[in-house]
Amino acid sequence: MFRLSEIAIDTAALRAQLARADAGACVTFEGWVRDRNGGKAVRGLAYQSYAELAEREGRRIVEEARERFAIAAALCVHRVGELAVGELAVWVGVSAGHRDAAFAACRYIIDEVKRRVPIWKNERYADGASGWLHPDDTPVA
Template sequence: MDDRMFWLADAPLDLAPLRRRLEDDRAGAFASFEGWVRDHNDGRPVRGLRYESYVALAEREGEQVLAEARARFDLCGAVCVHRIGDLAIGDMAVWVGVSAAHRGAAFDACRYIIDSIKDRVPIWKHERYADGEAGWLHPERAPDGGAA
């Protein structure tokens, strides 16, 4: 079995094998996060998007984020997969799953992983809007410089 904790995928995600990778007799908790393509951004209707990435760098940095999370939160396991390519409204764009002895660590680690992936991993989003325009978004920053 592949021992990577983070990778990019160009096809829809099959969640059952991802979740099975986190099963561990030491675990008393499992938490996950799913990020989906929504139909709007900043008040503009969105019709779809494309994710692009520098794959080697993204996968290396993603592995680092998950290694940090495993150490910081004393996890039994952690996995994150981010889609690249063209996605439609409602498609799953990213999945994070963690297992830990206790629920607090699982919840905290899940948030840490998705926030760090969005902040640090070179994945760019190209949104297509209903009015025919398109635009690149990354990093995901709010107007005040914080994460969106």
């Protein structure tokens, strides 16, 4: 349901796991490493995590989505380690009987993962500096 990955995320394999005969909708979210943040040029980043706690909390979030929304299946994978600009950092997929539930559950999962899962981001900037960011992508003072 939720896992961390040190390697590239295989979106096709994940999407295939969402297929269900009772599902008429599939919604996915992909979060990529962008080249700018807060007006600064970004050349890459590193994600770090307390893996055991992150995976437990991530599974809890996906289970909450299954309980709150009428969905058939949900998955979330978040990268850890060094990522370059353009790489896929997080993937969420939800299948459901209808699109409304799939969209709502997908949004719930990514928002709660960003808010609650202990994954920390350190951006590396083009000027050689680096900085830790809060989940809302603001620099830590």
